[in-house]
Amino acid sequence: MKIRTVKYILKQGVLGLWRNRGMSVASISSVSASLIVLGLIITLVLNINNVATLTQTHFDTIQVYVQDNLSEKETVNIGKAIEGIDGVQLVEYESKEQALLNMRERWGEQGYLLESLEENPLPNSYIIHLENIELADDVVLSIKSVEGIDEVKYYKEIIQNMLRIAGFIRTVGLILIFILTLVAMFIISNTVKLALNARRQEINIMKYVGATNWFIRWPFIMEGIVLGLIGAITALLIVHFGYQYTFDIITARFTAIFSAYLIPIEEMMKKTILMFTVLGTGVGALGSIISLRKHLNV
Amino acid sequence: MIEMKNVSKKYINGVQALTNINLKIEKGDFAFLVGPSGAGKSTFIKLMLKEEEPSEGMIYLDNKDITKLSRRKTPFLRRNIGVIFQDFRLLPNKTVFENVAFAMEIIESSSKEIRRQVPMVLGMVGLSERANQYPHQLSGGEKQRVSIARAIVNNPSILIADEPTGNLDPETAWEIMKVLRQINRRGTTILMVTHAKDIVDVMQQRVIALEKGRIIRDEQRGAYGYED
Ligand SMILES: Nc1ncnc2c1ncn2[C@@H]1O[C@H](COP(=O)(O)OP(=O)(O)O)[C@@H](O)[C@H]1O
Ligand SMILES: [Mg+2]
Numbered sequence: 001m002k003i004r005t006v007k008y009i010l011k012q013g014v015l016g017l018w019r020n021r022g023m024s025v026a027s028i029s030s031v032s033a034s035l036i037v038l039g040l041i042i043t044l045v046l047n048i049n050n051v052a053t054l055t056q057t058h059f060d061t062i063q064v065y066v067q068d069n070l071s072e073k074e075t076v077n078i079g080k081a082i083e084g085i086d087g088v089q090l091v092e093y094e095s096k097e098q099a100l101l102n103m104r105e106r107w108g109e110q111g112y113l114l115e116s117l118e119e120n121p122l123p124n125s126y127i128i129h130l131e132n133i134e135l136a137d138d139v140v141l142s143i144k145s146v147e148g149i150d151e152v153k154y155y156k157e158i159i160q161n162m163l164r165i166a167g168f169i170r171t172v173g174l175i176l177i178f179i180l181t182l183v184a185m186f187i188i189s190n191t192v193k194l195a196l197n198a199r200r201q202e203i204n205i206m207k208y209v210g211a212t213n214w215f216i217r218w219p220f221i222m223e224g225i226v227l228g229l230i231g232a233i234t235a236l237l238i239v240h241f242g243y244q245y246t247f248d249i250i251t252a253r254f255t256a257i258f259s260a261y262l263i264p265i266e267e268m269m270k271k272t273i274l275m276f277t278v279l280g281t282g283v284g285a286l287g288s289i290i291s292l293r294k295h296l297n298v
Numbered sequence: 299m300i301e302m303k304n305v306s307k308k309y310i311n312g313v314q315a316l317t318n319i320n321l322k323i324e325k326g327d328f329a330f331l332v333g334p335s336g337a338g339k340s341t342f343i344k345l346m347l348k349e350e351e352p353s354e355g356m357i358y359l360d361n362k363d364i365t366k367l368s369r370r371k372t373p374f375l376r377r378n379i380g381v382i383f384q385d386f387r388l389l390p391n392k393t394v395f396e397n398v399a400f401a402m403e404i405i406e407s408s409s410k411e412i413r414r415q416v417p418m419v420l421g422m423v424g425l426s427e428r429a430n431q432y433p434h435q436l437s438g439g440e441k442q443r444v445s446i447a448r449a450i451v452n453n454p455s456i457l458i459a460d461e462p463t464g465n466l467d468p469e470t471a472w473e474i475m476k477v478l479r480q481i482n483r484r485g486t487t488i489l490m491v492t493h494a495k496d497i498v499d500v501m502q503q504r505v506i507a508l509e510k511g512r513i514i515r516d517e518q519r520g521a522y523g524y525e526d
Contacts, residue, residue, distance in 0.1 A: 001406075002406050004403075004406070004408075004409070005406055008403065201387070201389065202389060204387065205387055205389065205400070205401075205448075206404050207376070208347070208376060208381050209376065209377070209400075209401040209404055209405070209448070209452070210373040210374065210375075210376035210377035210378075210404075210405055210452070211373060211404040211405065212370075212373045213370070213373070215404060215406075
């Protein structure tokens with residue numbers, strides 16, 4: 001293909017898009033809508049997975065918070081009671097002071113934030129290691145019946161729930177994206193149909209003078225590609241600024257610690273730029289090819 | 299050279315448009331195709347351009363059987379056949395020059411070739427002065443000359459004209475015939491479908507008469523032969 005031909009194809013593609021501005025805007029919006037939903041889902045799923053992985057260090061332990069008002073003896077008795085439960089391998093005691101120290105250590109550089117606390121909000125707790133992870137549910141049940149226990153934190157369940165939610169979001173999201181993509185393709189193929197009708201006469205002449213089928217088709221495919229690409233760029237910008245905004249709010253409203261659990265924006269962009277561009281142009285090209293197959297018999 | 303051997307065309311709706319056509323038009327010939335409406339003249343042209351495929355028979359163009367040509371090669375067949383129509387089919391938003399250049403652009407000629415070739419054919423059809431005007435500024439005869447220029451700009455060996463004078467007054471029609479005759483003298487084979495009795499009678503060229511899809515008459519130096 002000659003450079004002049006490429007220029008011709010680009011020019012005709014953009015011209016066609018401009019001729020039907022209304023439909024072009026509709027096409028672009030529909031592409032970006034489906035990509036924005038995709039971005040939303042990716043954001044949620046990736047972040048939930050991220051949190052899940054980061055919490056996974058507690059995966060095979062059960063943490064038992066002891067009530068705050070108990071005497072030392074009562075606390076020790078709780079430990080003994082737990083040790084007696086079937087399936088428990090080892091019981092560690094972590095005082096609230098120790099817990100705070102550990103947390104400060106885990107938070108590293110941001111540990112100074114904890115110094116402003118007037119009172120230690122953390123409870124005394126037991127950390128229980130299991131003989132076998134399969135016994136977890138039974139052990140949790142038995143622990144809950146011990147007197148003087150405030151709360152049983154069993155991370156495996158939380159992680160599994162998070163992963164389940166992520167999976168659910170992904171499934172529902174993919175169905176939604178599939179539908180939105182079909183809608184986008186339908187709108188694009190209609191836009192291209194209008195462009196085709198506007199150039200019927202020209203195409204007819206081109207046929208008689210001996211233009212190849214691809215020479216006739218390319219400007220329309222280009223139009224679809226440009227529509228999809230603009231849709232993708234729009235979606236990228238919206239997802240980028242949306243994520244940035246939410247990220248900032250979460251960091252400001254809650255604590256900076258939260259941001260350690262969120263995937264940084266640069267990484268999100270790295271993951272989405274190529275995907276959006278390929279999907280956008282793909283949907284655009286496919287939409288126009290569908291239209292050409294239906295309405296152009298060269 | 300055009301040759302048809304036992305060509306028949308039945309459309310999918312069952313209409314038998316052409317039946318057992320055998321004919322040969324030599325290179326450089328000028329032939330009229332005449333016959334009443336519905337006789338199969340347009341179908342004949344469509345077969346040559348591979349817009350339709352024959353149900354039976356073979357069609358040779360310069361000794362190559364075009365019925366065996368793949369659809370992908372059809373455009374290259376059409377580059378060797380220029381076509382003009384009764385309704386000119388010019389692009390209204392392009393100038394005379396651009397309309398003619400369009401035919402070269404779409405087969406990816408270089409702009410250098412275009413700058414050389416377009417003025418030459420515009421000169422041949424007598425429209426050098428009109429190069430920068432738009433179709434709506436031209437008379438019917440001038441429009442048809444633009445369409446002729448576009449049809450021959452890529453040097454096809456055959457020019458097909460489907461009632462080229464149908465929309466023109468007699469005087470203008472004769473101007474168009476002069477241009478076609480001149481192109482024919484340069485070696486281009488011309489096949490012209492027409493209802494213009496006086497033109498056919500005066501030109502004294504070959505006349506192929508179709509009726510109900512069959513050739514009923516084929517004469518060198520013939521006459522129109524109908525009273526309508
Ligand atoms: N695409 C088509 N499908 C079905 N029948 C057609 C088609 N084109 C032409 N015909 C029929 O074939 C016959 C010949 O038509 P045509 O070749 O157009 O004749 P002419 O050009 O001599 O008037 C007519 O009966 C016409 O109705
Ligand atoms: Mg006809």
